[in-house]
Amino acid sequence: MNQVVLKGRVVADLEMRFTPGGKGVISGTLAVQRRFKNQDGNYDADFIDFVQWGEKPAEILSKYVSKGDELTIAGEMRTRIYENNEGRKVKVTECHVEKFDLPSKPKSQGNQNDNSQSDSGYDDPFGGGAINISSDDLPF
Structure with a gap:
């Protein structure tokens, strides 16, 4: 194996x-x-x-x-x-x-709004703005 x-x-x-x-x-x-x-x-x-x-x-x-x-x-x-x-x-x-x-x-993907929320309603815990990952970007 x-x-x-x-x-x-x-x-x-x-x-x-x-x-x-x-x-x-x-x-x-x-x-x-x-x-x-x-x-x-x-x-x-x-x-x-x-x-x-x-x-x-x-x-x-x-x-x-x-x-x-x-x-x-x-x-x-x-x-x-x-x-x-x-x-x-x-x-x-x-x-x-x-x-x-x-x-x-x-x-980092450029300058994002620090206090914005993602579609799921959760803040980015790292202060970098919303994390927007589409389901098309996921490998599964």
Whole structure:
């Protein structure tokens, strides 16, 4: 069985691109904190690359996730080998995301009215205005 669930912080803004056939894909790196402290008393982190295939899920991640956001992903680990421009073989291990949980605070989408309410009647607890996510934006 090959199933992983990872929770961490996004290291850099995600990179969205399209294959020559037009298929959307987004990739990034997640810093996942280890559960134990090192000998200096600090927590180390593992930096795990991930990819999400499919134009709609990739667009959702691109729209709502940015550097520093906490993100939970679930999928499977895959390893591939390719030859780089210098003729050397490169081995890459990455998580192929099947499911994800958006961060609790979407990335900023411009200047919004701080005291507005969403259609559901709840204020944004982060003071950034209403959070408007249409059901068409959800991956499920």
